[in-house]
Amino acid sequence: MLPKIYRSDPDIRRHQINTLKIFNDNVVEICEGHEYQIAFKSGRNELCLHISLSKEFPNEKPLLTISPGIGHQWVNSDSEITAAPGLLNFTIHSDLGRVVQAIIREFERNPPPLKNDGSSTSVTPGSNITSPTVPIRDSERSNLNYSIINSFSSPTHLSNSQKRLVFPELNNLSLEELEFLNSNSDRQEEFLNEIPAIKEQNKYLDELIVQVEELAETNLSKQVELVELKANIDKRIEEVTKLAFENERLHVKYQNLSDKYSPVNIKDQLRSGAEKAEQECENIADSFLKGDIDVDRFVTLYTKTRSLCQTRKTKEEKLSHQLDSLLKAGF
Structure with a gap:
């Protein structure tokens, strides 16, 4: 009682x-x-x-x-x-x-x-x-x-x-x-x-x-029991504080990854990559015209870079089309 x-x-x-x-x-x-x-x-x-x-x-x-x-x-x-x-x-x-x-x-x-x-x-x-x-x-x-x-x-x-x-x-x-x-x-x-x-x-x-x-x-x-309970509560508070800091760190990491791998960001990265590959193709052509590289190397480098540029442009166009469709559907 x-x-x-x-x-x-x-x-x-x-x-x-x-x-x-x-x-x-x-x-x-x-x-x-x-x-x-x-x-x-x-x-x-x-x-x-x-x-x-x-x-x-x-x-x-x-x-x-x-x-x-x-x-x-x-x-x-x-x-x-x-x-x-x-x-x-x-x-x-x-x-x-x-x-x-x-x-x-x-x-x-x-x-x-x-x-x-x-x-x-x-x-x-x-x-x-x-x-x-x-x-x-x-x-x-x-x-x-x-x-x-x-x-x-x-x-x-x-x-x-x-x-x-x-x-x-x-x-x-x-x-x-x-x-x-x-x-x-x-x-x-x-x-x-x-x-x-x-x-x-x-x-x-x-x-x-x-x-x-x-x-x-x-x-x-009850004094001993109260002291033990107080110590247990202090320990739990310390654990909760550590977990709160860890949760905040993981949340920031998640937010960064979420922004990095968002569809819009991927589309922008593909466009930027395609532009960069196209610029590199022009640089290879200029080097060939100046005589800095021979025909075989020019064909190899130019074909590889041009193919990469075209692939990135194709992926960027498809992704843009998908995002526009989702936007029109209300997503």
Whole structure:
């Protein structure tokens, strides 16, 4: 299987949808490739998670909505899930199925109240209790300043349902433990790392790290093959270059021979040869008249040259006639 980085967008989209069906049960397809629903039980309530994928997905985050409306720090007033850790950090390399699975697990482990239950679910702006985002690295966790959690004591203006929504684990601590937690930063960090959502996100980050390492190992394993292929390509390019030069040389040679042995050029050469032989006959006659050669030599030379002249003229006339016939025929 190709790593995600080498897949096309349609392949990555199809892979994301497959992970949705692999990691979650009861996935109902509303519109193929675009809309899906998952029904699940949260406490005594039946909830339905609606997943909507835009045309730009996975380059864009999926739109997740929950019905009926619930009160939860991950859910806005329009019942859209916007603050889930996996959704906040969603990229093209994320797994949609795992993100949805983590959200459903959160609602199953900590059942949120329905909006129509009559209990207030929003945290007031003055509240110091907030669900933290996921730490970036293990090495940085000890140095992170959780300034958003200034006090773990129960504010008087929050209802019991609100406390469960923020940190339900606090309900199991005694007053002394809460005071200790409020005054000890190390205990605060330990407490945060024990939160299920944080554990889930850390697990998700670990899986991403494993995927990145596997991808890096795959790339490194192909390095030798890539070097060999590059050397082979360079060798082929050199061979093609030599063949191109040889082809050009042979083409020039062919063109010269083609011009040399063309019918028109042969006709011109025959005419020129006949004229030259005729001129040579005249020269032989002049030499005989001047007494430079005897009768026998004159007859031999003159007869031979005159015969050559006549042969060339005959061939030139026949070739001219043939060329004229071809020209009239349209060739």
